[in-house]
Amino acid sequence: MKKEIPYKIYLSEEELPRQWYNVRADMNTDHAPILNPKTLKPATVADLEPVFCTELAKQELNTTDKYIDIPEEVRNFYKMYRPAPLVRAYCLEKALGTPAKIYYKFEGNNTSGSHKLNSAIAQAYYAKEQGIKHLTTETGAGQWGTALSMACGYFGIDLTVFMVKCSYEQKPFRKAVMQTYGANVIPSPSMTTNVGKKINEEFPGSTGSLGTAISEAVEVATSQPDTKYVLGSVLNQVLLHQTIIGLEAKTAMLKYDEYPDIVIGCAGGGSNLGGLMAPFMEDKIAGKQAPYFIAVEPASCPSLTKGKFAYDYCDTGKVTPLAKMYTLGSGFIPSSSHSGGLRYHGMSPILSQLYHDGYIDEARAVKQTDVFAAATQFAKVEGILPAPESSHAIKVAIDEALKCKETGEAKTILFGLTGTGYFDLAAYTAFNENRMEDYAPTDEELAKGFSYIPELDI
Numbered sequence: 447m448k449k450e451i452p453y454k455i456y457l458s459e460e461e462l463p464r465q466w467y468n469v470r471a472d473m474n475t476d477h478a479p480i481l482n483p484k485t486l487k488p489a490t491v492a493d494l495e496p497v498f499c500t501e502l503a504k505q506e507l508n509t510t511d512k513y514i515d516i517p518e519e520v521r522n523f524y525k526m527y528r529p530a531p532l533v534r535a536y537c538l539e540k541a542l543g544t545p546a547k548i549y550y551k552f553e554g555n556n557t558s559g560s561h562k563l564n565s566a567i568a569q570a571y572y573a574k575e576q577g578i579k580h581l582t583t584e585t586g587a588g589q590w591g592t593a594l595s596m597a598c599g600y601f602g603i604d605l606t607v608f609m610v611k612c613s614y615e616q617k618p619f620r621k622a623v624m625q626t627y628g629a630n631v632i633p634s635p636s637m638t639t640n641v642g643k644k645i646n647e648e649f650p651g652s653t654g655s656l657g658t659a660i661s662e663a664v665e666v667a668t669s670q671p672d673t674k675y676v677l678g679s680v681l682n683q684v685l686l687h688q689t690i691i692g693l694e695a696k697t698a699m700l701k702y703d704e705y706p707d708i709v710i711g712c713a714g715g716g717s718n719l720g721g722l723m724a725p726f727m728e729d730k731i732a733g734k735q736a737p738y739f740i741a742v743e744p745a746s747c748p749s750l751t752k753g754k755f756a757y758d759y760c761d762t763g764k765v766t767p768l769a770k771m772y773t774l775g776s777g778f779i780p781s782s783s784h785s786g787g788l789r790y791h792g793m794s795p796i797l798s799q800l801y802h803d804g805y806i807d808e809a810r811a812v813k814q815t816d817v818f819a820a821a822t823q824f825a826k827v828e829g830i831l832p833a834p835e836s837s838h839a840i841k842v843a844i845d846e847a848l849k850c851k852e853t854g855e856a857k858t859i860l861f862g863l864t865g866t867g868y869f870d871l872a873a874y875t876a877f878n879e880n881r882m883e884d885y886a887p888t889d890e891e892l893a894k895g896f897s898y899i900p901e902l903d904i
């Protein structure tokens with residue numbers, strides 16, 4: 447007889463993974479190499495070192511080690527808020543009247559309110575080991591900046607955060623948390639960097655974008671001693687650290703002989719979905735079990751569903767390496783009426799390749815009013831006020847569960863609940879007062895974004 451499944455499946459500290467899983471070592475087709483923007487040759491560790499910490503540059507380019515040890519200090523930090531619970535959404539299932547079994551992996555149990563801390567603590571650790579004194583980064587919605595502020599505060603590293611201007615203005619309390627942990631927070635585009643000044647001239651009144659904030663942070667990192675740049679999504683190293691999510695989720699499910707038929711995650715730069723999906727993708731690549739993978743993105747920033755699969759810059763100022771990925775163009779600036787994260791123009795090269803090759807079965811773009819309706823429905827029955835980003839996954843999980851209701855199939859659905867929405871109350875208020883607008887870029891706006899994609903002769 448099957449064991450009765452509890453509302454929350456907890457793992458013990460002992461079961462906390464000791465290694466991250468590098469899905470790239472298993473992929474049948476590796477993603478195209480990232481390119482040095484000056485030479486257009488595949489980037490080497492030496493190319494990446496001026497910007498990134500050495501150990502992280504090595505992780506970025508690692509295609510051979512299937513498992514990478516989690517350093518003891520990082521694992522000990524993880525123990526403060528992990529293993530994260532896997533929740534069986536019994537109450538949501540009941541409210542929907544679906545025969546589907548819904549599980550979510552909850553990553554909001556730490557002050558940053560998201561999964562971002564999983565990579566922030568690892569990146570700050572490697573910086574400290576290398577004797578780096580100062581880190582720079584960008585933040586959009588603010589979760590990454592908060593997570594990195596916590597990590598830098600823990601290891602005593604100085605941190606400068608370029609925060610996308612519209613978010614800086616909408617979320618003053620995010621800034622307060624980052625400052626409490628000791629970070630210096632600057633709205634981007636700023637007048638403190640050359641690239642910031644240039645963008646302010648070219649686009650007066652710009653409310654900023656992640657691409658711009660990245661350029662500013664990289665400029666500071668490369669022009670100051672003992673300073674490196676770190677990024678909270680998109681990169682292979684980030685996806686690697688986030689596999690802790692999927693590894694724990696898989697162990698928890700297997701304890702109860704469960705296995706997902708559908709795995710759903712929101713996709714901004716692809717790190718949480720990549721991390722949740724990776725250990726299940728391992729099975730799919732090996733031809734064992736094949737869950738149906740769905741990446742969910744906002745209709746206002748539709749990299750996978752409307753973007754091009756091409757080499758592009760990871761930032762607006764074109765100072766970062768080029769990556770082959772689904773992209774809307776590094777000059778694409780999503781509407782500021784879109785609340786919350788998931789506003790990045792590109793997508794993780796690993797995720798892009800897996801999607802291109804059909805291993806990720808589907809990408810779905812959803813409207814933000816539908817997302818907030820799903821968030822509200824979820825909050826009422828499951829008790830957690832979800833982050834708007836996470837609510838993209840909730841929306842699709844609910845849709846899939848309702849399909850099961852029609853067909854009578856009892857599918858097992860797993861989605862990533864990446865964080866909480868306490869700092870997104872302006873957006874919740876707009877939704878509650880019917881002031882929230884849906885927005886999707888027009889063909890013209892998309893074409894304008896695509897015009898920034900370089901034509902490479904390679």
Ligand SMILES: *Cc1c(COP(=O)(O)O)cnc(C)c1O
Binds near residue numbers: 712716787
């Ligand atoms: C940053 C963030 C995301 C999106 O980033 P990914 O790299 O795509 O995971 C999703 N949810 C929350 C709560 C976030 O903070």
